[in-house]
Amino acid sequence: MSAKLARRDYRAAWLFLVPVIAVILLVAVWPLSRTFFFSFTDAYLDDPSVYSMVGLDNFMEVINDHSWWVAVKNTLVFTVISVAIETALGLAIALLLNEMIPGRGLARAAILVPWAIPVVVATKIWEWMLNDQFGVINKILTGLGVVDHGIAWTASSSLIMGVVIFIDVWMTTPFMVLLILAGLQLISPEIFEAAEVDGIPAWKRFWSITLPMLRPAIGVAVLFRVLDALRMFDLAYVLAASNENVMTVSIYARDRLISFQELGVGSAASTWVFLLVALVAIIIIGVLRLDKAAGT
Amino acid sequence: MTNAIAQKALRKPAGYYRMRRRVVRGLQIFALLLVLVYTLFPYYWAFVSSTKQGAALYRSALMPALDFTYYRQLIDNPVFMGSLLNSAYVAISTTFLSLIIGLSAAYALGRIEFPQRRAILMIVLMISIFPQVVVLSGMFELINWLGLFNRPSALILTYLLSTVPFTTWILTTFIREFPRELEEAAIIDGCSHFRILMKVLLPLMGPSLASTGILAFILAWNEFLFALTFTLTDENRTVPVAIGLIAGTSRYEYPFGQIMAASITVTLPLIAVVLIFQRRIVAGLTAGAVKG
Numbered sequence: 292m293s294a295k296l297a298r299r300d301y302r303a304a305w306l307f308l309v310p311v312i313a314v315i316l317l318v319a320v321w322p323l324s325r326t327f328f329f330s331f332t333d334a335y336l337d338d339p340s341v342y343s344m345v346g347l348d349n350f351m352e353v354i355n356d357h358s359w360w361v362a363v364k365n366t367l368v369f370t371v372i373s374v375a376i377e378t379a380l381g382l383a384i385a386l387l388l389n390e391m392i393p394g395r396g397l398a399r400a401a402i403l404v405p406w407a408i409p410v411v412v413a414t415k416i417w418e419w420m421l422n423d424q425f426g427v428i429n430k431i432l433t434g435l436g437v438v439d440h441g442i443a444w445t446a447s448s449s450l451i452m453g454v455v456i457f458i459d460v461w462m463t464t465p466f467m468v469l470l471i472l473a474g475l476q477l478i479s480p481e482i483f484e485a486a487e488v489d490g491i492p493a494w495k496r497f498w499s500i501t502l503p504m505l506r507p508a509i510g511v512a513v514l515f516r517v518l519d520a521l522r523m524f525d526l527a528y529v530l531a532a533s534n535e536n537v538m539t540v541s542i543y544a545r546d547r548l549i550s551f552q553e554l555g556v557g558s559a560a561s562t563w564v565f566l567l568v569a570l571v572a573i574i575i576i577g578v579l580r581l582d583k584a585a586g587t
Numbered sequence: 588m589t590n591a592i593a594q595k596a597l598r599k600p601a602g603y604y605r606m607r608r609r610v611v612r613g614l615q616i617f618a619l620l621l622v623l624v625y626t627l628f629p630y631y632w633a634f635v636s637s638t639k640q641g642a643a644l645y646r647s648a649l650m651p652a653l654d655f656t657y658y659r660q661l662i663d664n665p666v667f668m669g670s671l672l673n674s675a676y677v678a679i680s681t682t683f684l685s686l687i688i689g690l691s692a693a694y695a696l697g698r699i700e701f702p703q704r705r706a707i708l709m710i711v712l713m714i715s716i717f718p719q720v721v722v723l724s725g726m727f728e729l730i731n732w733l734g735l736f737n738r739p740s741a742l743i744l745t746y747l748l749s750t751v752p753f754t755t756w757i758l759t760t761f762i763r764e765f766p767r768e769l770e771e772a773a774i775i776d777g778c779s780h781f782r783i784l785m786k787v788l789l790p791l792m793g794p795s796l797a798s799t800g801i802l803a804f805i806l807a808w809n810e811f812l813f814a815l816t817f818t819l820t821d822e823n824r825t826v827p828v829a830i831g832l833i834a835g836t837s838r839y840e841y842p843f844g845q846i847m848a849a850s851i852t853v854t855l856p857l858i859a860v861v862l863i864f865q866r867r868i869v870a871g872l873t874a875g876a877v878k879g
Contacts, residue, residue: 300699303780307695308707310688311755318748319714322725329724339728384622392615394623400865401626407861408630409809411827412850416633419843427632461629466872473873515716522718525811529831541720541812548724549816558724565721572716 323565329558336552349559353547359560361535362543363567368452369527369539370520373459378513380460381467386501388468389475399472406465410525417458418530421445448536455527455537459520467512474508475501510579517575521568540564630854637847657848666821667849670829673739674808674853677825681746681807682800688747689754689799690792694784696755697762698770708759715752719812722748730817737819745813750803757802760874761795762788798871801864805857826853 334342420427421444429441486496524541531537548557638651735741770783814825
C-alpha cells in the first residue's frame with residue numbers, strides 16, 4: 292500500500308472514530324476528571340460553584356472514617372466469596388451442559404433467565420422467598436423439620452451478607468457458565484478420546500486436560516466478574532439500603548455524595564473506589580497473565 | 588501405572604460398564620433437573636405469588652391462583668405505566684445510539700489498519716469495566732449543566748458510558764470475522780470506506796447487530812444507580828427504580844403481591860426476547876470475552 296493510501300486510511304479511521312471518541316470524552320473522561328478535581332475541594336452538591344481547595348483533607352477524612360473500612364471489608368468479602376462460588380458452580384454446570392444429556396438445550400435456555408432479570412427484580416423475588424414469616428424457603432425448611440421456626444434471613448446482621456452473596460450467585464453464575472461453556476467447545480474432543488483410550492481416570496482428565504485448557508476462558512470470566520462485583524451497588528442497596536453489614540464502597544461513596552450532599556468528600560471516596568478497582572485489576576491481570584494466556 | 592489401570596479395567600464384565608453408564612446418566616439427568624429448578628423456580632414462584640390475593644399469598648400452594656387483580660391494578664396505575672414508558676424510551680434510544688456509534692467505531696477498529704488501533708481498543712475496554720460511581724459527581728454536574736436533571740433523557744446520555752464501549756467491543760469482534768475478500772472488489776473499484784460499510788458489510792450484519800442490540804438493551808433496561816441518582820420524581824422514574832422504591836405502609840403490609848406482579852410485567856418481554864434470540868445472545872456475550 293502506498294504511503295498516500297495509508298494516510299487516506301488513517302484519516303478515514305479517525306473519522307469513523309469521531310462519535311465514539313466524542314462520547315468517551317463527554318461521559319467518561321470529563322466526568323472522571325471533574326470527580327478527581329472535586330475531591331480536592333470542599334464543595335457541596337447544592338451549589339458546586341462555591342468551593343475552596345482543601346488539598347488532601349477529603350482523602351484523609353474518608354480513610355479516617357470507620358464506615359469506609361467496613362465498606363471496603365464488605366466489598367472484598369462479597370467479591371472474593373461470590374466470585375469463588377460462581378466460578379466453581381459455573382464450571383460444574385458448564386461441564387454438565389457439555390455432556391450429551393437429553394434436555395440440555397432446555398437448560399441452556401433456562402440459564403439465561405436469571406441473567407436477564409434486572410438486579411432489582413431478582414433481589415425483590417429473593418427477598419420475598421426469604422421473608423421470615425411468609426417466605427417459601429422458610430416454609431420448606433420448617434416443613435422438612437430442619438428448623439423449628441422461620442429464620443430472619445434479611446433482618447439478621449450475621450446472615451444478610453450471606454443472602455447478598457447467595458442472590459448474586461443466582462444471578463451471575465449463568466454468565467460464568469456461558470463463558471466456560473464457550474471455552475469448553477474450543478477444546479477438541481480427540482484429546483479426551485485419546486486420554487480415555489489410554490485409561491486415564493476421569494478426575495485426572497479433568498485436572499490435567501480440561502482445567503489447563505479452560506484457563507484463558509476462566510481467567511477472562513473471573514476478571515470481568517471481579518471488577519463487576521467490586522462496583523456492586525443495586526443488590527445491596529435494594530435489599531438493605533445503607534445497612535452497614537452489607538454496605539459496599541459504591542454505596543458509601545454515593546451516600547456521602549447524594550444523601551449527605553458532600554460533593555468533595557463523596558468525590559474523594561469515589562476516587563478511592565477507582566484506585567481500589569484499578570489496583571485489583573492490575574493484580575488479577577498480573578496473576579492470571581491474561582495477556583499471555585489470551586495469546587495476544 | 589496407566590497400563591495397570593487399563594488392564595484391571597479390561598477384566599471387568601461388559602455388564603458392569605452398562606450399569607455404570609446408566610448410573611452416571613441417571614445422576615447427570617438428576618443434576619440437570621436440579622439446575623433447572625434452581626434457575627427457574629424463583630421466577631415461577633414470583634408468578635405464582637403475583638396471582639394470589641390476600642391470605643392465599645401467605646400460604647405456599649405451588650399452583651398459581653390465576654387471579655390477575657394485581658396486573659389490572661398495575662395497568663390502571665398511571666405512575667407505573669409511565670415508568671414503563673420511560674424505561675422503553677430510554678432503553679430503545681440508548682440501544683439505537685450505541686449501535687450506530689459502536690458500528691462506526693467497530694469498522695475503523697476491525698477493518699482499517701492504523702497505528703493507534705490497539706491503544707484505542709484498550710481504552711474502550713478499560714472504560715467498560717470501571718465503576719459507575721466514580722463518575723457520579725462529574726456526571727451530576729454535567730447533567731445539571733445541560734439542564735437534564737430529573738429528565739429521562741439524562742439517562743440516555745449517562746447510559747452511553749457503559750453501552751458504547753460494550754457495543755464497540757463486541758461489534759469489532761463480529762466485524763473481524765467477515766472475510767477480507769468481501770470488500771476487495773469494492774476497494775479495487777475505488778469505493779470509499781463509508782460505502783464499503785454501508786453497502787458491503789451492513790447488509791450482512793443483521794444478526795450481529797441484533798445480538799449486540801439485545802445485550803445493550805438489557806444493560807440499559809436494568810440499570811439502577813444512574814436512574815436512581817438522576818431522576819427525582821415518580822413520573823420520571825424507570826421501572827427498576829420504581830420497583831426498588833415500592834414500600835408498604837409498614838413492615839407487615841409490605842406489598843409483595845404487587846411487587847411480584849410488577850416484576851413479572853417488566854421481565855416477561857425481556858425473557859421472551861432472550862429465549863427467542865438465545866443463540867445470538869450467547870454468541871454476542873462470548874464473542875467479546877473468549878475471542879477478544
